[in-house]
Amino acid sequence: MDRTLIKFSHCDKDIYRFSDHNICEEPDAQSTHAFESKLRLLRCPVCFERLRFNLLEAPVSIPCPFKNGHNVPCAFNIGSMYGPLHISEYDESELHIGITNSKGVVYNYTLTGIRRDESGWEKCVSVPLVQSDRYSLKELWDSELEKFSLLASWAPQRFYEEREFGSRCYAFALTFINHMRATEGKL
Ligand SMILES: [Zn+2]
Incomplete structure (x- = not known):
């Protein structure tokens, strides 16, 4: 979670790596503990040349996109x-989508x-949809989400x-x- 991209x-x-990714390190990099010397030993994963940057091409760090849902x-x-690890375009695993209630149940x-997961979504991309100070809307969200999940539309055989x-x-x-947008519009 705290890995830096x-x-x-x-x-x-444009090449993206995790800061602790060590595939491109020289085998002897483990013996030198200074991070800077590790950085000097990094190689480009495409051409395998040692990386040297001028100021304009210096690596930038990107905040990790994953949050604890x-x-x-x-x-x-x-x-x-x-x-x-399976959030990618390379393997067969499909993306999975869930909605959290105000207590973090997905x-x-x-x-x-319908599953109500209290764990398992510790690393996902989360887009908050309700402002944190809208307490009555959060309460409505929870009760509507529970009611909505009980609808016959979400029976296993209709998956x-x-x-x-x-x-x-x-x-x-x-x-x-969409249901919440319509409901909120009527408030
Ligand atoms: Zn290269």
């Missing part, structure tokens, strides 16, 4: 069923129906059904957000 340019590409109330969460639609906003976990989350 570093971006630099080399080989006409259970700490972000009333949010839209993007994660993976198989953990954050409601998500799966093949077994693959196509709906207004696609299917599966995505349909559940987006339909709920």
